[in-house]
Amino acid sequence: DFVKSHPNSEAAVWYLSDMMMRSQTNDEESISLFNNLEEHLQTNPFYQQLATRIKGIETTMIGKVIPNFSTTKTLDGSKFSLESLRGKYVLIDFWGTWCGPCVAEMPEVKKYQQKYPNRLAILGVNSGEPIDKINNFIQPKNYDWLQIINGKDEDNFVLKFNVKAYPTKFILDPEGKILYKFVGNGEESFDRIDELLK
Numbered sequence: 001d002f003v004k005s006h007p008n009s010e011a012a013v014w015y016l017s018d019m020m021m022r023s024q025t026n027d028e029e030s031i032s033l034f035n036n037l038e039e040h041l042q043t044n045p046f047y048q049q050l051a052t053r054i055k056g057i058e059t060t061m062i063g064k065v066i067p068n069f070s071t072t073k074t075l076d077g078s079k080f081s082l083e084s085l086r087g088k089y090v091l092i093d094f095w096g097t098w099c100g101p102c103v104a105e106m107p108e109v110k111k112y113q114q115k116y117p118n119r120l121a122i123l124g125v126n127s128g129e130p131i132d133k134i135n136n137f138i139q140p141k142n143y144d145w146l147q148i149i150n151g152k153d154e155d156n157f158v159l160k161f162n163v164k165a166y167p168t169k170f171i172l173d174p175e176g177k178i179l180y181k182f183v184g185n186g187e188e189s190f191d192r193i194d195e196l197l198k
Helices: 010-021 027-036 039-043 045-059 100-115 131-138 187-197
Strands: 089-095 120-126 146-149 168-172 178-183
Touching (some): 089 187, 100 120, 100 187, 131 146, 178 187
Parallel strands (some): 120 146
Antiparallel strands (some): 168 178
């Protein structure tokens, strides 16, 4: 109600950002409330983050082709482009070492990497932890699939993919189209991969 009745308020921008993060508004409501905000707020950093998340809602709907992006937020600083994974099904896994369910699913992710080595690409998107911490976690367990790290601005993949909880998984087809999105326990995501690739 406050956001609706105060479209010129910086506080309304902050409240909407917080409500979206807590999943207190659905996507349709979020877009409507955002579009009602006044233009002079566009220089506000929370507005700019909101704009990225709103665009993320629209570009990560089931059936949409994920826009290509490039980043050097990789474990070795090399450049990664999403287009490089075209031609394979892709499992995008948003995770963090602090996330119990994420860590619990890692052996299953590894299993599916080995099960479909030529048809499935896996892209881990870490929540933004230090590289040393990520390496110390993944290297002893040989979790050797591609990893990028959430960052700021153009490298804020959490906003770009409208991720609100961990783990979040996306399954893309070989052309980059989103087939499924899963939030929370990923058991169903592995079942869907089997259906697609068996």
